[in-house]
Amino acid sequence: xxxxPEIVIFNPHKKTWDGDLFLxxxxxxxxxxxxMNHDPPNQxxxxxxxxxxxxxxxxxxxxxxxxxxxxxxxxFEWKSGDYTNRHMRPYYYVLKKSSF
Numbered sequence: 275x276x277x278x279p280e281i282v283i284f285n286p287h288k289k290t291w292d293g294d295l296f297l298x299x300x301x302x303x304x305x306x307x308x309x310m311n312h313d314p315p316n317q318x319x320x321x322x323x324x325x326x327x328x329x330x331x332x333x334x335x336x337x338x339x340x341x342x343x344x345x346x347x348x349x350f351e352w353k354s355g356d357y358t359n360r361h362m363r364p365y366y367y368v369l370k371k372s373s374f
Contacts, residue, residue, distance in 0.1 A: 276368040281349045284368050286342055297367045300350070326350070333358065346371035 277291035278284050299311050307315040308326060318330040326335045335351040348371065351364040 275347070275370050277352070278349075278366050278368060279363070281338065281340075281366055284347070284349070284366075286345065286347070286370075295367070297350075297352070297369070300348070300369060328353075331358065335364070 275286075275295075276284060276289050277295055283290060297310060299309075301309040302321055303309075303315065306320040306322065308319050308321045309315050310319070318328065320327050320329075324336060324338075326337060327333075328335070331353070333353040335353050337348050337350045340347050340349065348369045349366045350369065352367050353364045356362040357364045
């Protein structure tokens, strides 16, 4: 849905990020497996309660679930090279819960 520098900036009625979003979908499976976009699960990326662990990138990214206006949103820290190499604060991907 969006990519924001801070969670409090998110407005479900107005997109903040002007460009295309890289992360469009995350599927959390019951055994810690995680798929991003439409890729199969990556064994180096696992999820636990409140965090996504990326063994290859050596990061742990927190996520927060919030209910707003009857919808469920996940705010996921995006620890890209800006974070790991340039020591910048991570932005947050905002994804809306859906069922399929």
